[in-house]
Amino acid sequence: xxxxxxxxxxxxxxxxxxxxxxxxxxxxxxxxxxxxxxxxxxxxxxxxxxxxxxxxxxxxxxxxxxxxxxxxxxxxxxxxxxxxxxxxxxxxxxxx
Amino acid sequence: xxxxxxxxxxxxxxxxxxxxxxxxxxxxxxxxxxxxxxxxxxxxxxxxxxxxxxxxxxxxxxxxxxxxxxxxxxxxxxxxxxxxxxxxxxxxxxxxxxxxxxxxxxxxxxxxxxxxxxxxxxxxxxxxxxxxxxxxxxxxxxxxxxxxxxxxxxxxxxxxxxxxxxxxxxxxxxxxxxxxxxxxxxxxxxxxxxxxxxxxxxxxxxxxxxxxxxxxxxxxxxxxxxxxxxxxxxxxxxxxxxxxxxxxxxxxxxxxxxxxxxxxxxxxxxxxxxxxxxxxxxxxxxxxxxxxxxxxxxxxxxxxxxxxxxxxxxxxxxxxxxxxxxxxxxxxxxxxxxxxxxxxx
Numbered sequence: 030x031x032x033x034x035x036x037x038x039x040x041x042x043x044x045x046x047x048x049x050x051x052x053x054x055x056x057x058x059x060x061x062x063x064x065x066x067x068x069x070x071x072x073x074x075x076x077x078x079x080x081x082x083x084x085x086x087x088x089x090x091x092x093x094x095x096x097x098x099x100x101x102x103x104x105x106x107x108x109x110x111x112x113x114x115x116x117x118x119x120x121x122x123x124x125x
Numbered sequence: 126x127x128x129x130x131x132x133x134x135x136x137x138x139x140x141x142x143x144x145x146x147x148x149x150x151x152x153x154x155x156x157x158x159x160x161x162x163x164x165x166x167x168x169x170x171x172x173x174x175x176x177x178x179x180x181x182x183x184x185x186x187x188x189x190x191x192x193x194x195x196x197x198x199x200x201x202x203x204x205x206x207x208x209x210x211x212x213x214x215x216x217x218x219x220x221x222x223x224x225x226x227x228x229x230x231x232x233x234x235x236x237x238x239x240x241x242x243x244x245x246x247x248x249x250x251x252x253x254x255x256x257x258x259x260x261x262x263x264x265x266x267x268x269x270x271x272x273x274x275x276x277x278x279x280x281x282x283x284x285x286x287x288x289x290x291x292x293x294x295x296x297x298x299x300x301x302x303x304x305x306x307x308x309x310x311x312x313x314x315x316x317x318x319x320x321x322x323x324x325x326x327x328x329x330x331x332x333x334x335x336x337x338x339x340x341x342x343x344x345x346x347x348x349x350x351x352x353x354x355x356x357x358x359x360x361x362x363x364x365x366x367x368x369x370x371x372x373x374x375x376x377x378x379x380x381x382x383x384x385x386x387x388x389x390x391x392x393x394x395x396x397x398x399x400x401x402x403x404x405x406x407x408x409x410x411x412x413x414x415x416x417x418x419x420x421x422x423x424x425x426x427x428x429x430x431x432x433x434x435x436x437x438x439x440x441x442x443x444x445x446x447x448x449x450x451x452x453x454x455x456x457x458x459x460x461x462x463x464x465x466x467x468x469x470x
Contacts, residue, residue: 125324125342
C-alpha cells in the first residue's frame with residue numbers, strides 16, 4: 030500500500046488514472062463526475078457512503094455505509110469505485 | 126484529469142498502482158467492473174497488454190450480448206422467427222457447443238437457453254424491475270421450456286427445435302473472458318497477474334514470495350466473510366443473490382432463476398467455487414457456481430461431487446454454511462461461523 034498517516038481512508042476511483050483519498054476522520058460531501066453525471070459521496074462519523082447517484086438502479090446508494098478496510102462500493106453504470114484503505118488485512122481482490 | 130479537480134478533491138493523490146511493484150487497471154465492460162493487477166513488469170508493457178485484454182473484452186461484449194445488438198442477439202432473432210441461421214465464426218460455434226455440454230453436465234440447472242425467462246423477470250433491462258411477472262406467463266413458459274438440446278448446429282447452420290429458446294450467456298461470458306485474458310497474458314509472457322471480472326477471479330503466478338489473496342464477499346454485509354489464497358492457475362467464482370436483484374413486498378428476487386420452477390432460486394444467499402488449474406477451469410469457475418446455488422439444499426453436495434467441484438462454500442438462506450472439507454481446510458475466516466451453523470461435507 031501507499032504510505033498514509035495512521036487511520037482509515039476512503040479511496041475514490043473515477044476511471045481516470047489518479048485516485049482520490051479522503052480521511053474518514055473528516056466529514057465531507059463531494060461530487061465525483063462519471064459518464065452519467067455526478068455521484069455524491071458522503072463521509073460522516075468515520076464512515077463513507079454514496080449519498081446520491083445518477084444511475085437507474087441505485088444499488089450503490091442502497092449499499093449504505095462502509096467503514097472497514099477492504100469494504101467497497103462500486104457504481105457500475107457511473108463507473109465510480111469507493112473502497113476503504115488503511116491499516117488492517119489487505120487482499121489483492123474481492124470475489125463476489 | 127484537470128488541475129482544478131485535483132485541487133478541490135485531493136487530500137492525497139495516488140497513482141493507479143497499489144504499490145510500486147504492481148500495476149493496476151480498471152475498466153467497466155460486460156456491465157461489470159474489471160480489475161487487472163500485473164506484478165513486476167515493465168509498466169509500458171503492462172499498459173500495452175492490458176489494453177489488448179480490454180479491447181478483446183469490448184469485442185466479446187458486442188459479440189455475446191444477450192439483448193443488445195450482437196451475434197448472439199442475431200441468433201436469438203432467427204430462432205424466434207424459426208429460421209436457419211448461418212454462423213461463419215468458429216469461435217461462436219465452439220462457445221455454443223461448450224454451453225450445450227455444460228448444461229447437460231449440470232442436469233440443466235445451468236441453462237443458457239432461458240433468455241426469455243430471464244427477460245420475463247426484468248433482468249434484460251438497465252431499469253430496475255418493480256413488479257413480478259404474471260404467473261400465467263411463467264406457467265405458459267414452463268409448458269415447453271427450452272433447453273440447449275433443442276439447439277441444432279450442422280455445417281455452420283443453426284436452428285432451434287423450440288422457438289422460445291433464447292440464448293443468454295450471462296453465466297458463462299465472464300469465465301470465457303478470464304480464459305481469453307489468460308491467453309493474452311501468457312502469449313505476451315506475463316507470468317504474474319490477477320484478473321477480476323465482476324468478482325470472478327483468476328490468479329496467474331504469484332506476487333513475489335507469497336500467493337495472491339482474495340476476500341470472499343459476505344452476502345449480507347459490506348465486507349468479506351473469509352479469504353483464500355489463490356495458487357498459480359487457480360480461479361474462484363461466486364453466484365450471489367445480492368449482485369442483481371429487486372425487492373417486491375419485502376421479498377428478494379435475484380437474477381439466479383431456477384429453470385425448473387421458473388422463479389428465482391431462494392434457498393441460498395451465495396455459492397462459491399474454487400477451481401484448480403484443470404481444463405477450462407476459468408469457465409468452470411463462472412458456470413459451476415450457478416447450479417450449486419440453484420440446486421435444492423439436499424442435492425447440492427451430490428451435484429458438486431458429480432461435477433468434481435472439490436472446493437465449495439455455500440451460504441444458505443438461513444445463514445448457515447455448507448462447505449466442502451477441502452475448502453474448509455483452505456479458507457481463512459474473518460467472521461468465524463458458529464459451529465452449529467457450519468456443515469462440513
